């Protein structure tokens with residue numbers, strides 16, 4: 001059993017308002033909105049904890065919230081959901097209660113976490129949505145990218161990520177075409193059952209799934225996620 005209260009306590013210590021967006025299987029799910037002004041043009045979604053046995057995503061989101069983002073907030077606003085699947089986080093299971101993989105359930109109507117996330121997304125449109133994951137079989141990092149204009153930045157993200165650790169040599173399969181070594185395309189064949197393809201279809205012109213190997217230490221996994229995020233924001237910032 002992992003302690004979810006430690007997560008909510010870390011959130012409460014932040015100097016930002018924590019919004020309860022719903023309760024799933026008696027665990028609260030929170031969002032944090034970061035913005036320096038209402039008209040910040042680029043809106044970014046950051047999510048972790050989709051799979052409960054992948055704590056590095058939650059850790060990366062918390063470290064993002066705990067650091068000083070004042071420079072980024074001049075250009076970006078953020079919607080941050082630190083832990084989508086608190087039941088799985090506590091019980092160290094990929095799935096939520098009832099053996100449901102939330103990341104395959106975004107076309108399913110009666111999953112508590114899906115309903116909570118969809119409600120939180122509302123009418124939001126994002127310049128980038130990034131979802132942090134882990135891979136138990138991998139020996140290095142890799143990532144998936146979806147982009148409506150197909151001007152992919154994944155190869156540059158992978159180059160930056162190599163400063164944190166090696167790339168995974170194996171192709172993850174899953175019907176994802178290669179964009180570059182270690183960079184795979186969020187395929188249209190996935191439909192919209194997963195959060196990221198759902199977001200690409202309805203809410204975000206650009207999506208990234210960052211995958212770290214569980215064999216790395218937690219700090220290294222979190223650093224990998226934040227390097228991917230920061231590099232993506234830097235490229236977006238410089239491109240316009």
Ligand SMILES: [Zn+2]
Nearest residue numbers: 051054133134
């Ligand atoms: Zn995952």
